[in-house]
Amino acid sequence: MVRTPQRVLVSVAALATVAVGVAVGGGSATAAATPAMPFPQHQTYKVGVMPSASQSARDAAVEKQYNSWKSTYLVHGCASNEFYVSTKGDSDATNNGTVSEAQGYGMNIVPLMAGYDPNAQTEFNGLWQLVKDHLDQWGLMQWQLDGKTCKYYSSGTPDAATDGDLDIGYGLILADKQWGGYTADAKAWLAKFYANDVAPDGHLKCEDDGPNTDTRPSDNMLDHLRAFAAYDTAHDWTKVVDRMQAVVSEYTAKYSPSAGLLSDFVIHADTTSPSPAPANYQEDQPDNIVGYNSIRVPWHLGTDALLYGSTTAQVSYQTAKKESACTKSLSGGNPANVQPHIKLNCANANISNDTQAEEAGDSVGPAAMAAGDQAWTDAIWKQLATNPFGDAYYGETIKMIVYIVMAGDYWNPVATNSTPTPSSSATPSPAPTQQPALYEAEASGNTLAGGARVVTCASGCSGGARVGYIGKGTSGAGTLIVNGVKAVANGTYPLAISLVNGASSTRSVTVTVDGVAHMVSVAPKGTFSAPQPQTVTVDVALTAGSGNTIEFSNASTRAPDVDCVRV
Secondary structure, X not given: OOOOOOOOOOOHHHHOOOXXXXXXXXXXXXXXXXXXXXXXXXXXXXXXXXXXXXXXXHHHHHHHHHHHHHHHHEEEXXXXXXXXEOOOOOOOOXXXXXXXXXXXXXXXXXXXXXXXXXXXXXXXXXXXXXHHOOEOOOOOEOOEEOOOOOOEOOOOOOOOEHHHHHHHHHHHHHHHHHOOOOHHHHHHHHHHHHHXXXXXXXXXXXXXXXXXOOEOHHHOOHHHHHHHXXXXXXXXXXXXXXXXXXXXXXXXXXXXOOOOOOOOOEEOOOOOOOEEOOOOOOOOOOOOOEOOOHHHHHHHHHHHHHHHHHHHOHHHHHHHHHHHHHHHHHHOOOHHHOOOOEEOOXXXXXXXXXXXXXXXXXXOHHHHHHHXXXXXXXXXXXXXXXXXXXXXXXXXXXXXXXXXXXXXXXXXXXXXXXXXXXXXXXXXXXXXXXXXXXXXXXXXXXXXXOOOEEEEOOOOOOOOEEEEOOEEEOOEEEEXXXXXXXXXXXXXXXXXXXXXXXXXXXXXXXXEEOOEEXXXXXXXXXXXXXXOEEEEEEEEEEOOXXXXXXXXXXXXXXXXXXXXXXX
């Protein structure tokens, strides 16, 4: 969707054009199912810290914000069985209408608040009904609707925005977990999303009719994509996860290595050299730096790290930590001073008349938690209870979801290890225990093909050698297969991979473990003549016994060399 550079407040007269909001507790909950995960759901996240406020205080703060958000922004649609999230107070749609981004937010918020809100399923069904009533030619939601007519307002042929499509899909999975009965709708939606919003190489496009070369980092909701992979096995969502992680790694390694910042739009996302879009590429704000789109990145990556941990979500975890540190440094530890426009070298852009937006600071909350920064987390939590700059739909809706995450009430709809109750915490099942084993890449029992060969290490490699010439090169497409990898039992294990990259840019390698592929990227380290090994860890599924294999390849470009792996 196109976002204006400032959150412009509208007049009281304009606000009067919006339908009356639905008060908490009002309306009918006829035929509503009993929620399986009623609010509050006290989660134990896999990394980081929680706000110092008590759990009861955090729950109460979420409830207060929900009462305000719902009464202000959740309104009846143009049909009696429709609801939409109004963009009241912002200039995102005419007559305070909705955009698919807003609709997706609502379809996430409402299922998470079921149990506190007795009418949540009725409201969710109304939100979903409006989506179904306003599809574009590819079967995804028309991204911008007028508040009075609910007709597509933006010029040209109706199209859809990836961020809204993503949240709508995730909302259907939340609803299916919460009440049941949404499986067919969810899988049909994900199929349309995969066919139209995913580029051939696996990266997310900006919109369903957009080019296969661009992406918007704020759409990179990796926790959603991981859920899609678990929920919808008919499509290769792991490919999408891996490619989007690679885009983050490749981009930040070159343009923001210390701060981990990503510009509002990225071009050349279909290559190993993604780069910032030109300044006015899609919107009337600087698209080549952090803006009102990418201020959401620390929220999304921080949440992914909280849910999936520092191993599975390693890219999110490391990037969120850097973004948290950057924004804390720039703001002096005061979230109200986090600007909505930040240069990639972690310097305030100081855009004229646009240096304040509460959502810029609020969005850092999950990243601060994942980073383990207690003081910064507490400062952001305290700001959530205020609205210092009069932010409307966008800021208040982001705040609503960030509140749920920071309160510890943001549960994973595809988690299989536990079903927490309102008074308990989810505890991950332990991984199978075994003594770590080292497998050298150059070991004689491994399989080298397509030109891959053993290379002597100047220093640093565990066995004095590594396997190089992996991936596409002048002599073919080299591959390495590490054979005979042992596991004491079926389960998920951390796989530590020692990689060597002495090139001048980030290199990526596809790591396929027993048929399941993962994309791993590493920035250069050392020099061409004396590169230094560096370790990347991914979670992989292994079968009991010694018949597991780990293949390293890259069908499109040269991969980093492999020193060894540890399981």
